[in-house]
Amino acid sequence: MDINNTSRKEFLASLLTGGLVMAGCSTKQSPFEAGAEEGTKPSGEKVKLLSVDGDVIEVDKAFLKPVPQLPAVTNSEARKGIPGKKFVMVIDLSRCKNLRKCQAACNHMHHVHSDLNWLKVYPMNEGEHTAPYWQPTTCMHCDEPPCVKVCPVDATFKRQDGIVLIDSDRCIGCRFCMAACPYSIRVFNWEKPDTVSEALCGQPYDPETSLPQKKGTVGKCDFCPDMARKGELPHCVTACPNGTFFYGDLNEDSVTNGAETFRFSDLIKDKAGYQLMDDLGTKPSVYYLPPAARNFPFEKGLEIDKG
Amino acid sequence: MENSVTLNNEKNPGFNSAFASTKRKKGALTDEEIIKDLLPRKFGKQGIVWISILVLFCLVGAFAYFRQLKYGLIVTNMRDYASWGIYISNFVFFVAISLVGSLITAVLRLTGVHWSTPLTRIAEIIAVSAITFAALIIIVDMGRPERFYNLFLYGRLQSPIIWDVTVITTYFFISLLLLYIPLLPDMQILLASKEKSPFTKLYKFLGSFWKGTHMQFRISKKAINILCIAIVPVAFSIHTVTSWLFATTYRPGWDSTNFGPYFISGAFLVGAGAVSVAMYIFRKYYNLKNYITYEHFDKMGKVTVMLALLYMYFNVNEFLVPAFKMKKPEQGFLDSLFVGDFAPLFWAAILGGMIIPIIVLIFKKGRHPFPMFIVGIMIVVGAWFKRYLIVTPTLLHPFLPMHNVPASYKHYFPSWEEWAIAMGSLAGALLVVTIFARIFPIIPIQETLIEQHEKEHHK
DSSP: OOGGGSOHHHHHHHHHHHHTTGGGTTSSSOGGGGSOOTTOOOOSOEEEEEOTTSOEEEEEGGGOOOOOOOOSSOHHHHHHOOTTOOEEEEEEGGGOOOOOHHHHHHHHHTTOOGGGOSSEEEEEOOSTTSOOEEEEEOOOOOSSOHHHHHOTTSOEEEOTTSOEEEOTTTOOOOOHHHHHOTTOOOEEOOSOOTTSOHHHHTSOOBTTTTBSOOTTSEEOOOOOHHHHHTTOOOHHHHHOTTOOEEEEETTTTEEEOSSOEEEHHHHHHHTTOBOTTGGGSOOOSEEEEOOOSOSSOGGGGGGTOOO | OHHHHOSSGGGOHHHHHHHHOOOOOTTOOOHHHHHHHHSOOOOOHHHHHHHHHHHHHHHHHHHHHHHHHHHOGGGSSOOSSSOSOHHHHHHHHHHHHHHHHIIIIIIHHHTTOOTTGGGHHHHHHHHHHHHHHHHHHHHHHOSOGGGTTHHHHSOOTTSHHHHHHHHHHHHHHHHHHHHHTTHHHHHHHHHHOSSOOTTHHHHHHHHTTOOOOHHHHHHHHHHHHHHHHHHHHHHHHHHHHHHHHHHTSOOTTTOOTTHHHHHHHHHHHHHHHHHHHHHHHHHHHTTOTTTSOHHHHHHHHHHHHHHHHHHHHHHHHHHHHHHHHOOHHHHHHHHHHHTSTTHHHHHHHHIIIIIHHHHHHTSTGGGSHHHHHHHHHHHHHHHHHHHHHHHHHHHTSOSSOOOSSOGGGGOOOOOHHHHHHHHHHHHHHHHHHHHHHHHSOSSOHHHHHHHHHHHHHHO
């Protein structure tokens, strides 16, 4: 914006509109640009606003322009993570009966097409004489993430709070990360995501919500850091009626499914928690509790399972 | 004739010596005859049909790629499990075949083998053309080709893709120089030739600075020697790094320390096969019977047998050792190759691409031009499918069950767009070789003259 050519009032107006979203002025588009442009004619209709100094000022409505919704955090902040945190998840396999409420909630909140579920529930059966069980599988947010290692452009990255995210604005769509992930949790937007509304499409990409998903880039479970910032639980955790998922902070040594809260180390010790394919050295942030003393018979889940 | 061909005769040792004895024993070719034989010539009827077919394939491929750009990779049949398909296997194939440039030009030259001289240019143009299309097909495979520049803006050194980009670029330029530098004396001959060529301007642009002085010959010889040494580690790198794109992952069938040598030996084999095919075709359609002789086929056949045996050795390592253990994650993968869905293709590639060629080529008659041509085709086709078998079955055997996805995600067969693009790229590579042979002599004239002279001298 050319400050010299605009009046002080107009400048203030634009400053204020921009100020509403100051926290997120990270993208190429400066929020200040949304303010008064040259040639805007006053409409005569005044709006009262509170200035930064605490004064009430009147501004012509014509000088107020809607600012696109910007990500809550900047790209560099989203790459850094939430300081002091180390997110973990515990999945209690004895509680899962393949209801897939977790999946539905995740798909709904992240606008994920049901062909490209970020969260999958597998029917597992290790051996000939072993018992089958349902295994909800999210991204493991590994501490030694094979996907991050192979990404040629730093589009997928590991944050200091343990979360692995994707920058869809940078991803070149080479799919090396998909080949590298031993858990096969990554999905690819083979076409323009049809679940994402036009309004959402226009918004700048936010790595913390993974929205909007973009054609030709990789997607995956993001551990809902946007919810964590708000002090809320990921969608899969809150959606599960059986309290299968526990989410929390390793540094605080506590995990919760919303209803129950456990000391993480005790829970893992008491229930013999383990990590998936930890022999590969990936150091997952997701822990499983073995399906001992199950709440539901395995067959219950077959009703919903479509393969 | 002599005056019209020679330029700066007194400064040109190659020319002087080659032209010094125009009186030959009966049966030996004169220099004029050699030059006349080796000059590039216009396409005949067959040539035009061949070019038209190639152009048609390229156009269909371009149309398919246009559709892919428009609708996204959804037009392919790749999905989340089979996330790489024939684009990647085609890429591996191109990288493999490009290695032949370094084998024929560098390895044989450095080891003092002279019979391969007439084959160097064929090998080098195959290398340049293949590596170009390897780079193109990788861009075709990208979901966001317009963000290619991110590799340079944000490239991170720990990713094997960055290593691949680096070594492939290096290999491309070294190969290009190895093609170009030996062309310089030939361009001088082309410019001096009485026959009118529509490419005179191009020759002048590319090679008019070459006067054929002692100094220039010395520099050129030195440069070629340096390039020949430099290209060997780079050639090993391109294919080792390409194998690491797979071997650095955990997947059954890829998680192998054998992958580097396995890929390199396979690459040398397919390259030798491709050169055999090219030798036969150029010999037949360019009338080069005096230059690409039975002896060349015989020697090339022996090299091919050795390479096929080497490749077989690494195949045994690659499949027998895991099959002996049958680790659980490997089991499904190996079963699908040995007795399952991929078994027909797998055994066809092993038999047709390795075992039958070995059997044919150990017999002297098997190393005659026509059998070599057929065997070469078998090796190349077998190698193409072998690359498919390296990429696809592994991806369809993940550690966790294939579940919670549409049924179509659990199988992979390329869509018509993928076939069209893959075939278009192969046609494109052949087109480059064909057009090159139209513009430049496919057998190095200057080097042939020198060798001819040396032969005379020894007699």
